[in-house]
Amino acid sequence: MNTFGQLLRLTTFGESHGPAIGGVLDGMPSGLKIDFDAVSAMMARRRPNSSAASTSRREADEPEFLSGIFNGVTTGTPIAFVIKNTDMRSADYSAISQAFRPCHADYTYEVKYGPHRDYRGGGRASARETAVRVVAGALAMQALRSYGVEVSAHVGSIGPLGADRKNEWAGFIERVRSAGDTVGGTVECEITGLPAGVGEPLFGKLQACLAAAMMSIPAAKGFEYGMGFEGSTMLGSEAMDRFNSDFTTATNHSGGIQGGISNGMPVTMRVAFKPVATLMRELPTVDREGRPVTIPPRGRHDVCVVPRAVPVVEAMAALVALDAILLNRSTRL
Amino acid sequence: MNTFGQLLRLTTFGESHGPAIGGVLDGMPSGLKIDFDAVSAMMARRRPNSSAASTSRREADEPEFLSGIFNGVTTGTPIAFVIKNTDMRSADYSAISQAFRPCHADYTYEVKYGPHRDYRGGGRASARETAVRVVAGALAMQALRSYGVEVSAHVGSIGPLGADRKNEWAGFIERVRSAGDTVGGTVECEITGLPAGVGEPLFGKLQACLAAAMMSIPAAKGFEYGMGFEGSTMLGSEAMDRFNSDFTTATNHSGGIQGGISNGMPVTMRVAFKPVATLMRELPTVDREGRPVTIPPRGRHDVCVVPRAVPVVEAMAALVALDAILLNRSTRL
């Protein structure tokens, strides 16, 4: 289940502390001239940096493309790429080989796979795998742009502070860091330029695919589109989007989708991320036998992953949108 | 894209006003003795009734099983079933054949499929298709029960009124009805008894599958699990679930899932539903040429679909949980 998509399929691989992570993007149409600088720029937005919110781990996130691109243009064959893991301080993780960190996948992987899991740095469950999504998403965004479709996300809130208190975010994050704590937030995303008619009915509804995409991102706890949860509190008369004579709508409570199919308005969505579970404090937990142990505050982790999640959300939205556009080509005789 | 699931696959078909709707449930393990009364009971919970919240359409929702069950026991072959559409007042819908109802799929289906869509009663996009999900879900729930897994949902809120104001719900719905309006709400769902280790990493995460399942339900606008959107406002130290010595956790902010894999705690989730877009009022909209028209307040519709959505949410959760259990059988050598 490491493959995502129907016609545009991303298969990913790799553990946080293995030799490399990477992916195979199959189904990318032929004829797209790749802007490698744009890929790097999107990767840079995900990369941890010196800002207050981020880990100090240096990741050499430059993907090496192995196939599917000839003379800078996609050929229609699978695009494979590898990102080497160059900053692997395995020694950091020896302490957790015998203990289960709370709110991590250590315990669930061990129950599922047995004692053979790669415990170093979260292994396969590490958020490092999102780098692969961003590479693939950067390619998808370029294809979308050639169709006039743009995907754009931004931070919607940090902890309890919404966009109206955006100027308080940096100070808040700094206080959380000082306390050795972490904090969550939300990311808002919009797909514009998507023509009406894209998305498949029933189980292939655009919102179902987007929800699956977003909820597969580590730390995501909720997804909503259009008016979202707030819509559950509204009256039908309030939530109504009236048609204009050009079939746009006067409002966009619907979030650009009706019956799972795009209606030509911007597709809007919001994703909630929990605070990272690794605190810069000693953490009481249990070992493999259930005995109480304490995990020291090691490793390099984000105080708040939300800013780095922005390009990941864009990447997943782009993969869904491009896949849906391709699927829609088989709709009519 | 009318098929849902990996090893347990539900394929559905049918339009609101065609001869029948139905489904094929493929991959149900052999050896399950079916309790047909329990199927009927679950169908009855979805069926519109005389309560204030429901439409007055009478639906003969008894499924006729055509295959896959021999002497009352599943054989492992596909279970097909058909639900006849017996109360089809097609005349009701002639007015909308040339107009696009606001916040419905009329326009998007026409753009996608061309002029050949079945415009009667929403056609394929009608919420009537959820009856098929409930039949399949009722079978999945029986299989789950044989493994000790229970799925249970209930209304979480009606409009702005949460569970703490539950006694006001009926009165509120009655006032909305009197105003010719509709209202949304939320459904909460819990899967208990799911052993740890169920769910696939990355794109097959339990929460990703549940999100796709729930967001494929008509009128669903949002999905969250565990602490959900509220988690985005919390500190890591607040959101932490400490392990007990038996690997249960002292709290369940995580909602029973870590890294996409169940941890043995109850899996908790919440789904937001928008208010139904068909009001009992004249609705201004546009016709196929974009000219302003008014649609009369006809048809039979729910003031609030949320109570009827409860068994649909259970059904989708059950399909996901059973599929995940089956998938997990191939995890280890």
Next chain:
Amino acid sequence: MNTFGQLLRLTTFGESHGPAIGGVLDGMPSGLKIDFDAVSAMMARRRPNSSAASTSRREADEPEFLSGIFNGVTTGTPIAFVIKNTDMRSADYSAISQAFRPCHADYTYEVKYGPHRDYRGGGRASARETAVRVVAGALAMQALRSYGVEVSAHVGSIGPLGADRKNEWAGFIERVRSAGDTVGGTVECEITGLPAGVGEPLFGKLQACLAAAMMSIPAAKGFEYGMGFEGSTMLGSEAMDRFNSDFTTATNHSGGIQGGISNGMPVTMRVAFKPVATLMRELPTVDREGRPVTIPPRGRHDVCVVPRAVPVVEAMAALVALDAILLNRSTRL
């Protein structure tokens, strides 16, 4: 695994002696005006008749369409259809409920599914399920025709008698019938009008999809395309297809496919069918405990299924060809 295809997906259901068999054809493009008489005509070619080669079972093979067609035109939603089992003489099969017929699926189904299998008339493994394939294939052939693609099959040999001894077939079959025996044969199939460029590389090669399609037909034992097995005996210089200046080839040893992709020449293939395993003789076999038993010569069976397999081969080829055409639409930017 009762679903076939990628974008055009046929899901089938039903046992030989249950209430009905049927299918759901999902992904058929919208806008195809259905010729129901052509469906019936193709069904009639598969139906057992009074000819020497066929069983005397009367099958009411008229499909009832339940969805996906509105005013005679496909809408793009799933096309479900049901074929009732009206001539079910269950009494005929009581003798075999406790014994395993040789060269049938009785034993393998019991090992796989446990004692819950529907033993009547082969249950799910009955060749009766091929009626469903023919209905779906008839629809696919109509869509193909609108693209200028034709699928056509015919009997290639009966037992050891090839096409050069075609006039001896009827007499040979009559002698086999008199002896209470059965005989196999081959079916040859050709897809013409398929444009170059259809088919996906690697695992989606046209020949791989066609092989899977044909080898899924009951009693099929072999598949070859183009020069087939004979090609294994040839020199490269003999097998070469030279290009003409219009990119047709002077010969067609390749069978219309290069690298899994159509080259514009006719796609040619051949399928081998074994003789039916139910003889009109007493058959020594074993019961569920492995004890020797004898099965009396009952049931209604074909002396030679090959003539009836012709429309089934056409149906499967048509499903593959249409699916490949739809898949090819996402190849280029």
Next chain:
Amino acid sequence: MNTFGQLLRLTTFGESHGPAIGGVLDGMPSGLKIDFDAVSAMMARRRPNSSAASTSRREADEPEFLSGIFNGVTTGTPIAFVIKNTDMRSADYSAISQAFRPCHADYTYEVKYGPHRDYRGGGRASARETAVRVVAGALAMQALRSYGVEVSAHVGSIGPLGADRKNEWAGFIERVRSAGDTVGGTVECEITGLPAGVGEPLFGKLQACLAAAMMSIPAAKGFEYGMGFEGSTMLGSEAMDRFNSDFTTATNHSGGIQGGISNGMPVTMRVAFKPVATLMRELPTVDREGRPVTIPPRGRHDVCVVPRAVPVVEAMAALVALDAILLNRSTRL
């Protein structure tokens, strides 16, 4: 469509003259201790060598494993591996960038994907991609062995010379080489130790999956199992496999499969390969405008690929068998 399998899924990538080829094997159960020497040994059997039948290209076919294996044991996460292309003499192929070699995929790729194809050495359509299948198959064979299942193939015929004239093969190949020609042949494969009950009905029949697997191998022209095409010439009384009291059968015309499901007898099959289309002669063909051109006898190619196809056939059979075993785990409640 570069992914093969249901629960055990191999995704492959790479062109003949790009930086690397490789694959991602997803769904391999956790807990398998990998014998890397056995992988190398199987790769060596596929590698071109100094024997008369092979090309003189030196391929550095050692896979580098990037993920999914920790301390030599599979973890259940995707196993990615890369095989570098080290002996890329691109200059060899400049002549064919503007011409379509006869009986190659040059023309069909260009029609399908447009002018962006990687024309060097067949690009994606090169038989070099089979190295990836062998790596994955070698892992699958190790997992199968832990279940007592063995997969074994061998050359069945070279050109017109069957196994009874095996001692003439080397001389025949040498004469073909001297003539600048090539020759085809057949490979026979057997799966032993497969328990009864493995394989899915209808479209997931074991023989359908095996046929798709084999027909996806470059140069394969035909597939048969059990008595195969010869069975089409037989009488039912001749083809009958009588049960013994232990449910083995006295003969194995069926080839170990009934109704798509294994019956516990060896699964036997045969694959036909055409002669390689690249002769060591000048070849008349056409260029991209359809004008006659001559391609000089360059490149390094096999006189007969059949010996090198043996491990490829084993690999594909092993992938199918292991996948079927995993799928079968979800059959019963």
